[in-house]
Each structure stands twice: as structure tokens, then as C-alpha cells.
Amino acid sequence: MNYIAHLTGFFQRVSRDYRFNPTHVSLYMALFQQWNLTRFRNPISVCRSELMQISRISSRVTYHKCIKELHAWGYLHYDPSYNHFRGSLVYMLGFDEKQDRENTPEQAVFCTGAVPVVNLDCTGAEQEPVPSINSINHINLTNSRNGRERARDEGSEYEQEGVQKERRKEKGCAEKEKKAAVEPPGLEEVRTFFLERGYRELEAFRFFHHYSANGWLMGRNPMQDWQAGARKWMLNELNQDRGEDASDPGNYSPAPAAGRVGAKDYTEPL
Numbered sequence: 001m002n003y004i005a006h007l008t009g010f011f012q013r014v015s016r017d018y019r020f021n022p023t024h025v026s027l028y029m030a031l032f033q034q035w036n037l038t039r040f041r042n043p044i045s046v047c048r049s050e051l052m053q054i055s056r057i058s059s060r061v062t063y064h065k066c067i068k069e070l071h072a073w074g075y076l077h078y079d080p081s082y083n084h085f086r087g088s089l090v091y092m093l094g095f096d097e098k099q100d101r102e103n104t105p106e107q108a109v110f111c112t113g114a115v116p117v118v119n120l121d122c123t124g125a126e127q128e129p130v131p132s133i134n135s136i137n138h139i140n141l142t143n144s145r146n147g148r149e150r151a152r153d154e155g156s157e158y159e160q161e162g163v164q165k166e167r168r169k170e171k172g173c174a175e176k177e178k179k180a181a182v183e184p185p186g187l188e189e190v191r192t193f194f195l196e197r198g199y200r201e202l203e204a205f206r207f208f209h210h211y212s213a214n215g216w217l218m219g220r221n222p223m224q225d226w227q228a229g230a231r232k233w234m235l236n237e238l239n240q241d242r243g244e245d246a247s248d249p250g251n252y253s254p255a256p257a258a259g260r261v262g263a264k265d266y267t268e269p270l
Contacts, residue, residue, distance in 0.1 A: 001040035001094075007032070009095030010075075019073065023057060027066045028075060030054035035092045043079070045087035184216045185226050193230055199237075207233045 010028070014020050030051045031044075038044050048063060057063045067090075071078035077091035185193075187208050194204035207230055216223045223229055 003032075003036065003040070006095050013075075013095060017073070019069070023055070023062060024066050024070060026055040027051065027057065027063070028070060031076065031090060031092065034090075040092075043077075043089040043091045046090050047087050184212070184223075190226075190230065193227065194234075197234065199234060203233070203237060 014025065031046065033054060034046055034051070035041075035044050048060070052058070052060075052063050055063075057066070067076075067078050070076050074093070076093055079089040079091070081088045185208075187205075190208045191201060191204040194207070195201065211217075211223065211226070211229070216226070218224075218229060
């Protein structure tokens with residue numbers, strides 16, 4: 001295994017592949033280092049955490065995306081184990097000219113799952129291999145998964161928008177209720193209202209200061225009409241006065257008897 005020729009072929013191929021980004025290159029070099037430690041034997045058992053540390057990839061999503069794309073683009077063959085206690089297998093493919101000539105179709109089938117088709121143009125230069133059906137299926141599966149993830153994200157965005165609309169609606173209702181409450185009257189306005197209806201000025205002061213203290217609320221709701229509230233105050237005060245007149249024995253005047261003047265009997269000793 002001539003690793004210099006392998007790396008030279010790899011970088012020549014990468015320079016013509018517009019799909020590559022620095023993350024793909026760093027991950028492939030980390031895999032190449034693991035392959036070098038095993039003396040270039042296939043397959044190699046890899047550990048995701050070690051590869052992420054060497055390639056400086058901090059996201060699991062980015063790692064899986066890059067290694068699957070390297071597999072789909074024909075740079076290696078990735079066989080995931082889906083087992084935490086057993087590493088995944090990676091088959092490293094050669095890129096030097098000598099190794100390409102020595103690779104047989106059977107070896108290509110074992111490594112990639114399909115026979116690579118290599119065409120020569122009129123100048124004799126090697127063209128890019130045609131993607132295998134497995135690679136196409138893998139790309140389609142990846143696209144469908146990404147579509148489902150985008151649909152799920154859009155659904156969560158719609159739910160958040162619905163919650164925000166409900167909150168704005170509740171806030172608007174609260175503001176409408178707050179605006180519906182009338183402005184509290186002034187003391188002079190309340191005093192004039194009570195005096196015009198034959199009530200004492202003291203009752204006007206009591207009414208004004210009572211509702212000013214509780215924020216002009218009728219129970220738990222804002223007072224909608226302070227004049228209606230004042231009339232109710234007057235009726236309650238009138239009913240209270242009538243009840244006191246009926247229950248107070250001092251207000252009872254019996255018929256005058258012999259030896260009495262009015263309601264007082266002056267014949268009784270002190």
C-alpha cells in the first residue's frame with residue numbers, strides 16, 4: 001500500500017468534487033489515520049467519539065451526515081453496527097493508479113455493493129464513476145428523512161404560532177375590558193349628584209372614598225357606570241335607615257295616658 005500515491009489520488013479527486021467541504025476532508029483524514037494504524041487492512045473498526053475528536057467535529061449529526069455522504073459518493077464503504085458495544089466497519093477504497101488496476105470487479109462489489117463503471121473519453125482521461133443503485137437509494141432515503149424532519153419542524157412552528165395567537169387574543173380581550181371601564185368621577189361631580197337627589201353631602205363623601213380605595217371595582221369587575229352604583233348606594237342607605245327606625249324602641253311613641261305629658265310620665269319617682 002503506497003499511502004503517498006493514495007493521498008495524492010484522493011486529493012486530486014477531491015479537487016474536482018464540488019460537493020466536498022473541509023468537514024469531509026478532516027473526517028476522511030481521521031479515517032485514513034485509523035487505517036494507517038491497522039497497517040492498511042480492510043475493514044477497520046471505528047469508534048465515533050475517537051473520529052469526532054481527531055477530525056474536530058463536535059456534532060453527531062454532522063459526523064453521521066459526512067460519513068454517509070463519503071459512502072454515497074464512493075470514497076469508502078460504511079457498514080454501521082447500531083451497537084454501542086461493537087464498532088462500525090469501514091472499508092477504505094484505494095485511489096492510486098496501481099491499486100485501481102489491481103482491483104477486480106469482485107473486490108469492487110465486496111467493497112461498494114456495485115461494480116463501478118469507469119469510462120474513458122476521447123483523450124484517454126478517466127471519468128468519474130457512475131453512482132451505484134445503492135448510493136442512489138441511500139441519497140433518496142436521506143432526502144426523505146430530511147423532508148420528514150422539516151415537516152415536523154414546520155408543524156412545531158405552526159403550534160407555536162397558534163399559542164402566540166391565543167396569547168395575543170387573550171391580551172386583546174383583557175385590554176378591551178380595561179378600556180371598557182369608565183373613567184372614575186371626581187369628588188365634586190359625586191357631591192353634585194348626591195345633592196341633586198336630596199342626599200347628604202356626607203353620603204357623597206362616603207361613596208367616593210369607598211370606591212376610590214378599592215379601585216372603583218364592583219366585586220371583582222371594574223365599575224361600568226358610577227351613577228348606577230351611586231343609585232344602588234342610595235337605595236342601600238335608604239333601606240338601612242328604615243330598618244333602624246323599625247328596630248329602635250326610642251322611636252316608638254305610645255298613646256299618652258293619665259298623668260303623662262306626651263311620652264314622659266312625670267308621676268314616677270326618679
